[in-house]
Amino acid sequence: MRAVRNIRLCTKDCLCLYVCPTGATDTENGQIDWSRCLDACHACVDACPSGAIFRVPDNYPPQQEKKEEILVPLRALLAGKARQELAASAVLRDERDPALLQLALALKQSIRVTAEDLAREAGYMLPQSAAVRGFLRSLLEKERPEGFPEEAVKRLLELLPG
Amino acid sequence: MGRYICTVCGYDYDQADGDPSRGIAPGTRWEDLPEDWVCPICGADKSMFVPEGGAETAGRPSEPGRGSGANGEENDMLVNSVVCSNLARGCAKQYLEEESGLFARLADYFESRAEPRGDLESLAGMISEDAQTGYALALDAARKAGDRGAQRALTWGEKVSRIQGGLLEKYRKQGDKALEGKVFVCEACGFIFVGDAPPAICPVCKVPAFKFNQVQRGA
Numbered sequence: 094m095r096a097v098r099n100i101r102l103c104t105k106d107c108l109c110l111y112v113c114p115t116g117a118t119d120t121e122n123g124q125i126d127w128s129r130c131l132d133a134c135h136a137c138v139d140a141c142p143s144g145a146i147f148r149v150p151d152n153y154p155p156q157q158e159k160k161e162e163i164l165v166p167l168r169a170l171l172a173g174k175a176r177q178e179l180a181a182s183a184v185l186r187d188e189r190d191p192a193l194l195q196l197a198l199a200l201k202q203s204i205r206v207t208a209e210d211l212a213r214e215a216g217y218m219l220p221q222s223a224a225v226r227g228f229l230r231s232l233l234e235k236e237r238p239e240g241f242p243e244e245a246v247k248r249l250l251e252l253l254p255g
Numbered sequence: 256m257g258r259y260i261c262t263v264c265g266y267d268y269d270q271a272d273g274d275p276s277r278g279i280a281p282g283t284r285w286e287d288l289p290e291d292w293v294c295p296i297c298g299a300d301k302s303m304f305v306p307e308g309g310a311e312t313a314g315r316p317s318e319p320g321r322g323s324g325a326n327g328e329e330n331d332m333l334v335n336s337v338v339c340s341n342l343a344r345g346c347a348k349q350y351l352e353e354e355s356g357l358f359a360r361l362a363d364y365f366e367s368r369a370e371p372r373g374d375l376e377s378l379a380g381m382i383s384e385d386a387q388t389g390y391a392l393a394l395d396a397a398r399k400a401g402d403r404g405a406q407r408a409l410t411w412g413e414k415v416s417r418i419q420g421g422l423l424e425k426y427r428k429q430g431d432k433a434l435e436g437k438v439f440v441c442e443a444c445g446f447i448f449v450g451d452a453p454p455a456i457c458p459v460c461k462v463p464a465f466k467f468n469q470v471q472r473g474a
Contacts, residue, residue, distance in 0.1 A: 096352040101465070118343050124350065130353045160389060163400040165391035170412070173389060175333035177381045180373025187374070192431040195472040199438045200378065200419055202470065204372050206445035207415050208334075209341035210408045220345045228338065242364050245357045252354050 094148040096125045096137055103147035109137035109146055118146075152254070156222045159215065167215040174208035221253050229253075258307040259285050263414045263446075264458030268304065294371040297458035298448055300421050329369040336365035379423045386416040414459045415445040422447055439467040 098109075100123045109118040117129035118137050125137070125146075138146045181201035188194060216224045232246050256270035268288075274295060279288065285304075293300050343358035348370040378448040390413035425433035439453040440446070444460035453467035 095350075117414045154308075157404075159405075160400045160402065163393075163397050163405050165403045166396045167405060170385065170389055170393055171334055171337065172330055173381060173385060175330045175337065175369075175437055176373070177385075178337075179330070179333060179369060179371050180378035180381065182371035183373045183407055184375050184378065186371050191473045192434050193375070195470055196422070196426055197367070197375070197433055199440055199470040200382075200423075202440045202468070203415060203419055203445035203447050205337065205340065206440070206442060207412045208337040209344065210412060210444070212334075212338045214402075214405045214408045217341060220342045220349075220351075220358070225342060232335075233417075237427075238368070240364070242360055245360050249354060249357050252351075252357075 094132055094135070094150055095127050096130050096135065096146055096148050098123060099145050099147070100124075102143050104143045104145070106142050108140040108142065112136040112140045153219055153221050156216070156219055156224065164215055167211050171208055171211040171215060174204055174211065178204045178208065192202055224254065226250065256282070256284075259304040261294045261297060261299050262305055262309055263299040263418055264294060264301050266294050266296040266458075267307065290382045296454070297418070297446070298450065300425065302424075303417055303421055329372070332365045332369040336362045336369065339365060357447060375423070379420065379427070382416055382420045382423065385415065390416060411444045411459050415447075418447055418459075419445075422449070434472075438470040438472075440470055442466050442468055 096118070097125060098118075103123070109135075113119070113136060114134065115131060116127040117126040120126050132151075135148060178201055181197045181204060184197035185194060185201065188197070217228065219225070227245050228248050232241075233243065237243060258270070259268045261267070267272065268285065271281060273281040273283045274292070275281065277292075277295065279292065285301075285306075288301065290301065294303070321404050327453070339358045339362035343355045343362060346352075346355035346358060390409050394406060394409045394413065397403075397409055418433055422433065434449055436450045437452070439448045439450075441448075441453075441457045441460060441462060442473060443462045444457060446457050446459040448467065453464045453469075455464050457466065
């Protein structure tokens with residue numbers, strides 16, 4: 094487990110600095126130095142009066158299986174969202190009116206958020222999951238066009254346990 | 256006197272009470288509310304209200320009627336982009352900076368491989384199909400499968416697609432006037448709000464105001 098600080102919630106009472114046995118909580122960028130943070134320690138979490146510090150697990154349980162009968166409609170909606178986003182992007186590319194562009198941009202952002210939510214429920218919720226590893230591996234198995242950031246995929250497979 | 260419920264945020268308009276804060280006297284019947292009256296909580300227009308105890312949506316579907324359509328491969332590229340941008344967010348929430356940046360790079364790459372296609376009219380048609388039938392069908396499937404997570408996402412998404420459709424319809428009728436004020440998008444559920452400041456709590460997913468991003472004109 095690693096401690097992290099939500100800097101927006103931090104009220105600078107600094108009790109985390111007093112209790113940290115390694116000095117990991119006192120840094121110039123407001124984040125906790127993981128190279129010093131102790132796995133089983135949660136002194137800063139307990140001491141923080143603002144609930145600004147919490148711990149992020151290194152390991153997660155296997156994710157819930159999704160049933161095929163719900164994956165099919167989720168994927169269908171997701172494919173539809175992709176078409177919608179491409180249409181919003183086409184408006185952004187083809188139109189000039191500032192208000193229309195603002196509308197298209199708002200819709201594009203909104204559609205992307207709803208699409209991401211569908212992707213989450215369709216099995217790609219947790220980055221450290223077997224489904225995501227499978228997804229990343231499948232990208233390497235397909236024909237890779239020029240410019241494909243292969244090293245990014247390989248690095249993610251190194252970094253993320255599944 | 257009866258009530259009318261906002262299908263987006265759940266606000267109920269009680270005809271007996273009216274909406275005095277905006278000059279609507281108690282006892283004003285639903286039919287007599289001005290056509291430009293909107294939900295005081297979320298900004299949904301009158302078409303997004305249903306009578307209390309009435310049908311949840313106007314046009315419930317009887318058959319699926321969803322095709323995969325042309326442009327399949329490019330569409331798949333954009334789906335990959337969505338999966339990756341979502342995972343970038345999932346990593347950022349765990350303060351995993353490098354991983355988040357790598358997924359964001361992949362998301363950008365896949366988006367660059369998908370050629371934009373369509374126009375405002377085709378967009379409005381697709382959004383309307385989702386709002387009227389797409390989400391309702393998926394919600395039925397999620398209920399039958401007992402998948403509450405999917406039900407959550409679909410409930411939010413259905414409301415957001417109604418708001419998207421309502422905004423497009425308003426723009427079609429009123430042009431620039433539909434976007435008077437500032438435009439905000441909830442980064443958690445996609446709810447779009449037009450007004451001076453974002454709502455204190457998102458009417459769809461209940462996150463606080465700081466989770467709204469402002470969409471600038473001429474950005």
